[in-house]
Amino acid sequence: MLNVDFRKQLEQFELHMQFQMGKEIVAVVGSSGSGKTTLLNCIAGIMQPDAGGISLHGTDFYKESKKPLKIQKRRVGYLFQDYALFPHLSVEQNILYATSRNNDIAHISELTKILDISLLLSKYPHQISGGEKQRVALARALAAKPDLLLLDEPFSALDDETRSRCQSELLRIHELWSIPVILVTHRIEDAQKLAKRCIRIEKGRMTEQLQP
Amino acid sequence: MIAYDLSPLFLSLKVATISTILVFFTSLILARFMCRYDFFGKSVIDALILLPLVLPPTVIGFGLIVLFGMNGPFGKLLEDLFGIRIVFSWVGAAIASFVVSLPLMYQSVMAAFEKVDPRWENVARTMGVSEWRIFRTITFPLAWSGILAGLILSFARGIGEFGATLMIAGYIPGVTETVPLAIYFAYEAGEMEKAIFWVIVISAVGVTAITWVNYWRKKNAYRIGRE
Structure with missing residues (x-):
């Protein structure tokens, strides 16, 4: 169970997130600059909240007035927007x-087989396409067997066909691994196809939680 | 053709190599520290590291004599403990080269580290990898091109160092006579052919180093730093 309840002051507004999730896919939707990536960064440990707490399966990632858990110890798989x-x-x-x-x-x-990247292993990132990069980045994020998967706009750079294929692969992987997944996207269609629950944020505030 | 004693070349190469090795490790540690941590007085320390860039070589030489001279705090300590004399020795020349080339290398390494996208380091952290391994396998290889340019600049600066070297190491033929000193004293003595010979030698070393760096960077540009 992932528990998120924190506040963080950003330049324009205060980000306040409060939700719980189990081994499901939760989509976070909102316009650019609404605080979606900051949410992921706080969970991963790249940024620290100002107050509140974040915990996964009873382990505190961040708790006010306590030293935050090191990024390396959080066992989080993070797929960055442009794959990194x-x-x-x-x-x-x-x-x-x-x-x-x-x-x-x-x-x-098994990962390379599921994601169909076995033939790409000897290539370098600049030699593969956007869709292939996305699958490689997903394989890399899952390779260390994370307890939580964070996906930041994973399909934004893909064409419709590749996006659809990658989404199916993500669903298949989630079925097999069964770990909590937070999917940040600005496309409501992605949220509808993949997530059980959808959180909308606007200027740092959660405005609604919907079943897509 | 007149045969010249080549000891100034070998001494210059020895002094520049040793100072470049020292500058390499010192700059890596300093730049890594300064890139990662914010603390009170950081800009003052930064200015102190870069100070030799704007100071006249005579001031640097004077400072080194005060610190490493026979009555200076470090000079006395080194002579008492290890019997090492800095003034009028090639070690003094190496220290002078180190001081003048450190800011060049430090600036290059800082710029190279800042060019490495922090996302790569953050991805590695989320994968549970230690900071030391991230530095060894991600930060350093991706910054290597800039670090190498800094190394060549530092080596060239070290091999060409004149003013501070003359002040702390003096001119003792066969002992502290580096190529720049050999050029100056050959000219002073009216030995123009000898001066020209050393000018050609030191220019050839510089051109070779720069050409090699440019070649290496072009050869490796196809993947390093690209995604």
Whole structure:
């Protein structure tokens, strides 16, 4: 169970988020600059809230007046908006980056098979398409077996056909892994297709929680 | 053709190499620290590191004599503990090169680190990777092109150092005679051919270094820094 209840002062407004979620996909929708990415950054530990708390399965990520849990210890998979693949490493090195032990090989080969990227392993990020980058970044985020998956506009750079295929893959992976997934998007269609629940934020305020 | 004693070239290469190695590690540590942490007085420390860029070489030389001279705090300590004399020795020349080339390398490394997108480091952190491994496998390789340019600049600055070197190491042929000193004293003595010989040698070293860096950067630009 992920518990989020925090406040953070941003330049234009105060971001106030309060929700709970289980092993489901929750979409966060809102216009640009509404605080969606800040929400993910606070959960991942890249930014710290000013007050409140964030916890996952009883482990405090952030609790007011306590030292925040280090990013490295949060076991969060984070897919950045433009994927942030390491440009100097091959696809295989990107995916294997966090896994140094051989016992992860079965998990990795299963991931590459599911995401259909086995033929890309020797290529570099600048040699593959946007859709392929998205799948590689997803494989990398899942390679370290995270307890929570954060997706920041994962489909924004994809054409309709690739977007649809990647969405199906994400649903398949979620069925197999069954971990909480927060999907940030500005497209209500993505939220409707993928999420059980949808949170809308405007200028840092949660305006509604809907069942898409 | 007149055969010249090549010891000034070897001494210059030795001094510049040692100072570049020291500058490399010092700059990496300083730049990493300054990039990552904000603290009171940070801008003053930054200014102190960059100060040799704007000071006349004689001021740097004077400062080094005050610190490393036989009665200076560090000079006395080094001589008492290890029997190392800094003044009138090649070690003094290496220290002078280190001081004048540190700001160049520091600036290059800072710029190179700032160019590395923090998202890459953050992705690695979310994957549970330690800060040291992130630095070794992400930050350093992606900043390498800028760091290498800094190394070459520092080496060139070290090999060409004159004013501060003359003040702390003096001119002792065969002991502290670097190429720039050899040029100056050959000219003073009216040995124009010798001066021209050393000018050609030091220019050739500089052109070779810059050409090699440009070649290396072009060769590796196809993937480093691109996504």
